[in-house]
Amino acid sequence: MLLIPCPYCGARDQTEFGYGGEAHRARPTDSDRMSDAQWAHYVFMRKNTKGVFAERWVHAAGCRKWFNALRNTATDEILAVYRMGEPPPGGFTDGLPTPAGEPAIGSGNDGSTVALGAFDPGAGGDRP
Amino acid sequence: MSTDPRRRSPLAHRQPIGTADTLHLSELPFWGLLSVRGDPVAVGLAVREVLGIDLPGAVKATAGAGGVTALWQSPDEWLLVTEPGREGEVQARLTDALAGRHHQLVDLSDYDTIITVAGPAARAALAKLIALDLHPRALAAGQAVSTLLAKATVRLWLVQDGEAGPAFRLIVRRSHADYVWCLLADAGRQWGLPPQEPIGRVPLDIGA
Numbered sequence A: 001m002l003l004i005p006c007p008y009c010g011a012r013d014q015t016e017f018g019y020g021g022e023a024h025r026a027r028p029t030d031s032d033r034m035s036d037a038q039w040a041h042y043v044f045m046r047k048n049t050k051g052v053f054a055e056r057w058v059h060a061a062g063c064r065k066w067f068n069a070l071r072n073t074a075t076d077e078i079l080a081v082y083r084m085g086e087p088p089p090g091g092f093t094d095g096l097p098t099p100a101g102e103p104a105i106g107s108g109n110d111g112s113t114v115a116l117g118a119f120d121p122g123a124g125g126d127r128p
Numbered sequence B: 001m002s003t004d005p006r007r008r009s010p011l012a013h014r015q016p017i018g019t020a021d022t023l024h025l026s027e028l029p030f031w032g033l034l035s036v037r038g039d040p041v042a043v044g045l046a047v048r049e050v051l052g053i054d055l056p057g058a059v060k061a062t063a064g065a066g067g068v069t070a071l072w073q074s075p076d077e078w079l080l081v082t083e084p085g086r087e088g089e090v091q092a093r094l095t096d097a098l099a100g101r102h103h104q105l106v107d108l109s110d111y112d113t114i115i116t117v118a119g120p121a122a123r124a125a126l127a128k129l130i131a132l133d134l135h136p137r138a139l140a141a142g143q144a145v146s147t148l149l150a151k152a153t154v155r156l157w158l159v160q161d162g163e164a165g166p167a168f169r170l171i172v173r174r175s176h177a178d179y180v181w182c183l184l185a186d187a188g189r190q191w192g193l194p195p196q197e198p199i200g201r202v203p204l205d206i207g208a
């Protein structure tokens, strides 16, 4: 169970919060010109970061405000919380790939690269 | 607010249980509850003008004057708790004072009810159901906080604390009220509270 520091209420039990997934995903402004594959990429594809990850939380049973957090997904350590609309604070690095220090390849660190290959959603056309 | 004589409180089928020298539960029906939202400065000016209250600006803080208490809910939201029957008058005066300012003012009196949990064992009984730290250093008399009690969202308000033990008010949703009541009775078994049958198993007289 995580103890999550709400920026407005202080540290509270994880049961009071809802999870909002990856933060800082801007909705495309030219969706009428996007291919189905590009739209699907925006709607469904998320990073699967092992390490420092920016994500959204809502303090559902408390102040009911949304906010952003930087969490190390390998250790569950919450490194920072900041308000919606603010950029993520810098200065946080992953450190070891995991507490056990296993190699990047095959450990999930390369998951999104493997899944997407060379596909660039901005280049147009369908995924190879 | 309703003035219909058939108005029925969410826990009208319950009687107070327990004793004041250990643990005591009762409902405070029909208290006025107004949610006010908006810019803290603009809303704060109106509330000070109408009620003489400086809106609390931080988590857990409350402020009261003249029988009305403002509970901090979020950086732009407060819950005004009034004695029964006063919410309409307070709402009307606040509406006038807030005219032309962006705000939201909603009467929630029929949406929630209040359960009092009082007596020397009140803190220990609530600690069985609430994960939050209830020690006086974390929640002092006059403070209030929104949290979870088992699966229900509640506003927990410690009205006073002293020789007779703490007196809490739990502001709970109408549809959660009986669930919370039964859980509190269970939590109080060791201090002599009688078991309470959940509402679905109680013949409910809904009146004519």
Ligand SMILES: [Zn+2]
Binding pocket: A006, A007, A008, A009, A010, A059, A062, A063, A064, A065
């Ligand atoms: Zn909060």
